[in-house]
Amino acid sequence: xxxxxxxxxxxxxxxxxxxxxxxxxxxxxxxxTLRFALQLEDGGDLEALRYARRAMIREERTRGLExxxxxxxxxxxxATEIRWFILVSxxxxxxxxxxxxxxxxxxxxxxxxxxxx
Numbered sequence: 001x002x003x004x005x006x007x008x009x010x011x012x013x014x015x016x017x018x019x020x021x022x023x024x025x026x027x028x029x030x031x032x033t034l035r036f037a038l039q040l041e042d043g044g045d046l047e048a049l050r051y052a053r054r055a056m057i058r059e060e061r062t063r064g065l066e067x068x069x070x071x072x073x074x075x076x077x078x079a080t081e082i083r084w085f086i087l088v089s090x091x092x093x094x095x096x097x098x099x100x101x102x103x104x105x106x107x108x109x110x111x112x113x114x115x116x117x
Contacts, residue, residue, distance in 0.1 A: 052104035
């Protein structure tokens with residue numbers, strides 16, 4: 001079982017999905033804040049998230065970012081939440097990156113547990 005879990009808590013006002021798609025066509029520079037609630041078991045989970053994030057940032061710097069790709073350096077992390085202020089056009093990309101981050105962090109946490117036994 002994964003000790004690090006997340007769920008998106010980005011507030012949506014009635015019909016926001018339709019409004020966002022229309023706004024994207026009219027104003028691709030519109031910005032939104034994505035929010036993800038974190039569920040961690042202990043401090044080791046938070047350290048695993050930090051480790052995974054640093055690894056992803058190193059990879060971005062090594063390969064470079066694609067056009068309009070958001071960087072893992074941008075989101076704000078707390079012990080309970082990830083907040084990411086981004087362009088509307090980057091929403092799907094950011095969701096993928098958060099999923100990858102949590103997946104990597106869970107693998108790192110599992111590897112650390114295996115070493116401790």
